[in-house]
Amino acid sequence: MIHEVFMPALSSTMTEGKIVSWVKSPGDKIEKGETVVIVESDKADMDVESFYEGYLATIVVPAGEVAPVGEAIALVAETEAEIETAKQQAASKTESTPALTATSEQTMPVAIAVQPETEQNGSSKTGNSRIIASPRARKLAKELRIDLDTLKGSGPHGRIVSEDVEAAVGKANHPPVLPATPIIAPVIQTSASGAPVTAKAATVFTTPTASSQAVPLNTLQNAVVRNMVASLQIPTYRVGYTITTDNLDKLYKQIKSKGVTMTALLAKAVAATLLKHPLLNACYTDQGIQYKSDINIAVAVAMDDGGLITPVLKNADQIDIYSLSRIWKDLVNRSRAKQLQPDEYSSGSFTLSNLGMFGVDRFDAILPPGQGSILAIGASRPQVVATRDSLLGVRQQMQVNITCDHRIIYGAHAAAFLQDLAKLIETDPQFLTL
Numbered sequence: 001m002i003h004e005v006f007m008p009a010l011s012s013t014m015t016e017g018k019i020v021s022w023v024k025s026p027g028d029k030i031e032k033g034e035t036v037v038i039v040e041s042d043k044a045d046m047d048v049e050s051f052y053e054g055y056l057a058t059i060v061v062p063a064g065e066v067a068p069v070g071e072a073i074a075l076v077a078e079t080e081a082e083i084e085t086a087k088q089q090a091a092s093k094t095e096s097t098p099a100l101t102a103t104s105e106q107t108m109p110v111a112i113a114v115q116p117e118t119e120q121n122g123s124s125k126t127g128n129s130r131i132i133a134s135p136r137a138r139k140l141a142k143e144l145r146i147d148l149d150t151l152k153g154s155g156p157h158g159r160i161v162s163e164d165v166e167a168a169v170g171k172a173n174h175p176p177v178l179p180a181t182p183i184i185a186p187v188i189q190t191s192a193s194g195a196p197v198t199a200k201a202a203t204v205f206t207t208p209t210a211s212s213q214a215v216p217l218n219t220l221q222n223a224v225v226r227n228m229v230a231s232l233q234i235p236t237y238r239v240g241y242t243i244t245t246d247n248l249d250k251l252y253k254q255i256k257s258k259g260v261t262m263t264a265l266l267a268k269a270v271a272a273t274l275l276k277h278p279l280l281n282a283c284y285t286d287q288g289i290q291y292k293s294d295i296n297i298a299v300a301v302a303m304d305d306g307g308l309i310t311p312v313l314k315n316a317d318q319i320d321i322y323s324l325s326r327i328w329k330d331l332v333n334r335s336r337a338k339q340l341q342p343d344e345y346s347s348g349s350f351t352l353s354n355l356g357m358f359g360v361d362r363f364d365a366i367l368p369p370g371q372g373s374i375l376a377i378g379a380s381r382p383q384v385v386a387t388r389d390s391l392l393g394v395r396q397q398m399q400v401n402i403t404c405d406h407r408i409i410y411g412a413h414a415a416a417f418l419q420d421l422a423k424l425i426e427t428d429p430q431f432l433t434l
Contacts, residue, residue, distance in 0.1 A: 005050070018066045031053055221307040
């Protein structure tokens with residue numbers, strides 16, 4: 001019997017996937033549960049395993065190409081004698097239709113399992129000797145004719161990144177570099193002064209090889225495009241607020257040495273406030289308001305090879321600040337290595353975004369699909385203010401802007417949420433450590 005291997009849906013938003021590499025070659029024996037192909041979804045590289053034994057007869061979609069979810073990407077024959085038949089079947093299907101279908105009585109879909117890409121012992125290879133490298137590094141190595149086997153990865157857990165390829169070839173051998181186009185994106189980092197900043201704004205450069213050449217978007221960037229275009233169909237509004245952070249800064253300095261991050265502190269503060277304002281944690285559906293049973297705080301992180309991802313701190317209201325900080329560090333490391341499971345970046349009920357480290361006073365964030373609110377955090381700066389005793393004083397203050405779905409959340413709801421968030425941060429931040 002001949003089986004079709006289909007492009008799997010690795011996440012609820014995935015519409016197409018890119019073949020990063022084929023672990024097996026045509027004619028190779030395939031065992032049940034063995035990895036056959038590496039697929040790049042919206043946010044991560046995933047191993048696709050077969051639940052059937054047989055032989056990889058032919059590859060329909062080669063490495064580097066994209067296929068829609070549900071399209072056949074290879075054929076697997078149960079016996080060696082059926083390999084030639086499978087090749088002929090693939091050739092005839094290609095001539096008649098752009099994609100193979102599962103209507104033939106001679107074929108049935110291959111069951112697959114998906115696992116995140118993992119590295120062992122800091123090596124750039126897995127147990128089956130597959131090289132672990134980012135898609136951008138693979139593409140660059142191919143263009144510059146660099147053998148990835150000769151490189152040692154400097155990324156998380158030994159992953160080969162584009163910088164490793166560039167270092168191997170040397171600047172003298174690089175083609176002329178044209179002016180780069182900066183893309184501003186948040187990168188997780190706290191300020192040296194203890195200011196309440198969840199992310200450091202970084203500049204990711206894309207450099208075309210010719211002034212008139214367009215640089216194709218990668219899979220992650222295309223996913224961001226689809227989400228942002230969908231968000232533009234939602235009626236939104238923004239409400240701004242000024243929060244004094246002196247007490248929060250003082251708390252952060254006291255517990256920073258214990259591994260606590262400012263990101264975790266802010267996520268915890270938002271989660272605690274959402275307990276009083278469940279509507280801000282809800283979202284709109286055609287059936288009405290969908291209230292979320294969990295408070296899952298997503299925070300934007302920039303990827304090394306372009307695009308953004310939003311790792312999620314699940315049940316942030318229920319986890320102590322020290323555990324929350326450890327979880328966050330792990331999420332960031334695995335997101336940069338593209339090792340997050342779909343549920344770890346797509347289950348957010350409320351999102352934090354930050355450009356404060358760029359010195360941005362305030363900005364408006366675009367509402368993610370499936371959520372009702374997103375909070376944009378600006379820079380924390382010393383400001384001269386009038387004190388309660390009618391004197392002048394200097395206070396650390398940050399500007400925050402919340403974007404809400406006006407179909408279910410009104411201005412008074414957003415204002416009340418910001419008032420309670422400010423009250424917690426300004427007067428009782430010690431509550432976050434309980």
